[in-house]
Amino acid sequence: MTKQGNDVENAPIAINDEGETMHDREELFLKENGLDADGIDREALLTSFADEMNAGLAGRASSLMMIPSFISIDRPVKTETPVVVLDAGGTNLRAAVVSIDGTGQARIGSFSKRAMPGTQGALGAEAFFDAFAEFLMPIIAESESIGFCFSYPAEITPACDARLIRWSKQIEVPAVVGQMIGSGLLRHLAQRGYERRVVILNDTVATLLAGKSAGVAKPYSAYVGFILGTGTNTAYVERNDRITKRADLDPSGLMVINVESGAFRGVRQSAFDVTMDAQTIDCGHYTFEKMISGAYLGWLGFTVLCAAAQAGFFTAAAAERIAAWPTLSNKHLDDFCGGRPTPDNPFQDTAFSTDDRETAVRLCTPVYARAAVLTAVNLASAILKTGAGHDPARPVCVNVDGSTYYRTLTADFPQRVQRELAALLKPRGIAYELIRVDESPVIGAAVAGLM
Ligand code: BGC
Numbered sequence: 001m002t003k004q005g006n007d008v009e010n011a012p013i014a015i016n017d018e019g020e021t022m023h024d025r026e027e028l029f030l031k032e033n034g035l036d037a038d039g040i041d042r043e044a045l046l047t048s049f050a051d052e053m054n055a056g057l058a059g060r061a062s063s064l065m066m067i068p069s070f071i072s073i074d075r076p077v078k079t080e081t082p083v084v085v086l087d088a089g090g091t092n093l094r095a096a097v098v099s100i101d102g103t104g105q106a107r108i109g110s111f112s113k114r115a116m117p118g119t120q121g122a123l124g125a126e127a128f129f130d131a132f133a134e135f136l137m138p139i140i141a142e143s144e145s146i147g148f149c150f151s152y153p154a155e156i157t158p159a160c161d162a163r164l165i166r167w168s169k170q171i172e173v174p175a176v177v178g179q180m181i182g183s184g185l186l187r188h189l190a191q192r193g194y195e196r197r198v199v200i201l202n203d204t205v206a207t208l209l210a211g212k213s214a215g216v217a218k219p220y221s222a223y224v225g226f227i228l229g230t231g232t233n234t235a236y237v238e239r240n241d242r243i244t245k246r247a248d249l250d251p252s253g254l255m256v257i258n259v260e261s262g263a264f265r266g267v268r269q270s271a272f273d274v275t276m277d278a279q280t281i282d283c284g285h286y287t288f289e290k291m292i293s294g295a296y297l298g299w300l301g302f303t304v305l306c307a308a309a310q311a312g313f314f315t316a317a318a319a320e321r322i323a324a325w326p327t328l329s330n331k332h333l334d335d336f337c338g339g340r341p342t343p344d345n346p347f348q349d350t351a352f353s354t355d356d357r358e359t360a361v362r363l364c365t366p367v368y369a370r371a372a373v374l375t376a377v378n379l380a381s382a383i384l385k386t387g388a389g390h391d392p393a394r395p396v397c398v399n400v401d402g403s404t405y406y407r408t409l410t411a412d413f414p415q416r417v418q419r420e421l422a423a424l425l426k427p428r429g430i431a432y433e434l435i436r437v438d439e440s441p442v443i444g445a446a447v448a449g450l451m
Helices: 005-010 025-032 042-058 125-142 181-191 203-214 271-277 294-310 316-324 330-337 354-385 403-407 410-428 440-449
Strands: 083-088 092-100 106-115 145-150 154-156 162-164 197-201 222-228 232-239 254-258 396-401 432-435
Touching: 025 294, 025 354, 042 354, 042 410, 083 125, 083 440, 092 125, 092 440, 106 125, 106 440, 125 181, 145 181, 145 203, 145 440, 154 197, 162 181, 181 197, 197 203, 197 440, 203 222, 203 232, 203 254, 203 396, 203 440, 222 354, 222 403, 222 440, 232 354, 271 294, 294 316, 294 330, 294 354, 294 403, 330 354, 330 410, 354 396, 354 410, 396 403, 396 440, 403 410, 410 432
Parallel strands: 083 145, 145 197, 222 396, 396 432
Antiparallel strands: 083 092, 092 106, 154 162, 222 232, 232 254
């Protein structure tokens, strides 16, 4: 922190353009520690995103891995054929049997869900794969093919297996890093007597495919898949001749690229980001994701509150209570700042005075406002990278998925993202449409399994 202790008490009161005194002790504290949503240089970030994306495609040093998916969007999809789908997300592992009809609509049946292995304590590799195989047993007989949506950074092979590059979202199964995920699953299925084929794809690639499938009748010029849930990431369709780090691609073809945008390094961390990052199991990695996604926003707000409590922003009772919390969930913080706390919300504690509560809202709302600005910059970067959307009759289709995007109440979140995005793209004459397809990762994994 650059500012601690009672210094803040003496901080000057800022005057805005109209000469009015702003209620800004909290705002100053945040700014002095590097958290300032309004001050973000959006244009500079767009340039930085574009540079990093180009470097990643060329195989030069970049924070963006730009992972080829080996999935194109124009292959025929078998209709009225069931496929087994496995969806390994940041919080849940889900399975279903899915079929797609002639109009691109999905039928999802035999749906089941459990906690994602590795979220409830550390696990070994064999136990991890076994949990996946076991989970599929009730539906495995339904299809020879498995579409596997895997929501972690993984290098995809031309045969659509996936080698885990690293875990994100604080998953604790270190032994699986570097291993082939599809082969591990197939090995454990074979031990149970089932020979299968598997297609693995990132959840943003699946989301892009689900958007394409749902919007099949519409004349879109390009497709983007974006997720803001427990984690965050972006996928878009790239020309193979621009993926110059690979010499084995048909230069006339197209392929979906998994950007791994959560790993973007172009945004300077505030003092709060640095403090929180130091407590994660992957310090220094995925710093962009740690600023905008559901796994971290509550934790980040909690970091702000702890620092503010130490700096004398709260009554002694409230400061003591904050210091005693182990952390703060995103749901609790967002419900509270968004004005809809449930009775079990920690801020309902009588230790908090009305002033304490208002102070907490003023300190944490900017955490969400910054996330909205960065989300918009991320989306705009992907839309611009498609090179499309110049004809208003053929917008870029952006399928957005993820609970953090849709459910965040604080800072008027989804509307703020949309306003910011329009401010970046309208002046450039880029037409785009944000769409929502429920169960996108599951549907997209089915589409890939049926290609
Ligand atoms: C992962 C991505 C994934 C995203 C959204 C990130 O933590 O690295 O692969 O697409 O979360 O689930």
